[in-house]
Amino acid sequence: DAGVTQSPTHLIKTRGQQVTLRCSPKSGHDTVSWYQQALGQGPQFIFQYYEEEERQRGNFPDRFSGHQFPNYSSELNVNALLLGDSALYLCASSRRGLAGGRYEQYFGPGTRLTVT
């Protein structure tokens, strides 16, 4: 049973460029959340997708957008990259609908984005 997978593993981009990161959730999961983890910090919530719609969003600008496909996989897009966008981007999957929010999120290995 494959866990959460992300691609690519590493990415180097130039300031002002655009980037797309990909995530496949764990089998049986239908909800995907994206987090940004800067060096030496804990992950920060970007947004969450369920039923192909963005359901919740953290404190990130509109340059960060996403998409969820019918097979539950997801993409994170970042436009007009800034040096400060350099971070580890984590995808987490879960199964929505469990009563009382009693579910856990499973994390992928992340994509290390470096903006130069």
Added chain:
Amino acid sequence: AQSVSQHNHHVILSEAASLELGCNYSYGGTVNLFWYVQYPGQHLQLLLKYFSGDPLVKGIKGFEAEFIKSKFSFNLRKPSVQWSDTAEYFCAVRMDTGRRALTFGSGTRLQVQP
């Protein structure tokens, strides 16, 4: 704003020493609580979780945590650490059932010396 605080940023212990890592959150409503571990070069893994019931929860690899509602705390403990416990530990809180995102603390780097 809701937040999670981990007061110990870097902890160095010798093998067999006891461990306690602090975690406090600022939110008065219902919470789900988690501890994640990130071993060097690996992805975040769930150590243990608390949803309701017995405030003392046991996780994998001999770790346990105690939820003290009056103190808004969820401290992680292990009676005797091993060199293989060297990792970064993150406390995370889901503040209420309406918001499904996790709010993480800044992490504690644990270094266990043989």
